[in-house]
Amino acid sequence: MSHHEGQTTTDERLVYMxxxxxxxxxxxxxxxxxxxxxxxxxxxxxxxxxxxFLELVESGNVSLKPAVKDAIPLIRRPQDAA
Numbered sequence: 001m002s003h004h005e006g007q008t009t010t011d012e013r014l015v016y017m018x019x020x021x022x023x024x025x026x027x028x029x030x031x032x033x034x035x036x037x038x039x040x041x042x043x044x045x046x047x048x049x050x051x052x053f054l055e056l057v058e059s060g061n062v063s064l065k066p067a068v069k070d071a072i073p074l075i076r077r078p079q080d081a082a
Contacts (some may be wrong), residue, residue: 018064021037021041025037038075054077
């Protein structure tokens with residue numbers, strides 16, 4: 001199956017969503033933005049989504065907003081999200 005213009009991969013979608021969450025929290029002062037991003041991801045993303053997102057972050061091939069980067073240590077890593 002080809003990758004058509006306008007379609008995004010699941011990986012691209014995860015990065016996009018994380019950056020959108022960061023956009024919402026950017027108005028929060030200091031570390032509150034990162035805490036808000038992490039809290040949202042921990043509360044609303046299923047374990048498989050968090051696991052894949054953290055794998056993408058570790059690959060170093062994603063462009064993340066500063067609040068997302070700061071949130072990474074606060075995002076809970078699922079033990080086994082098969």
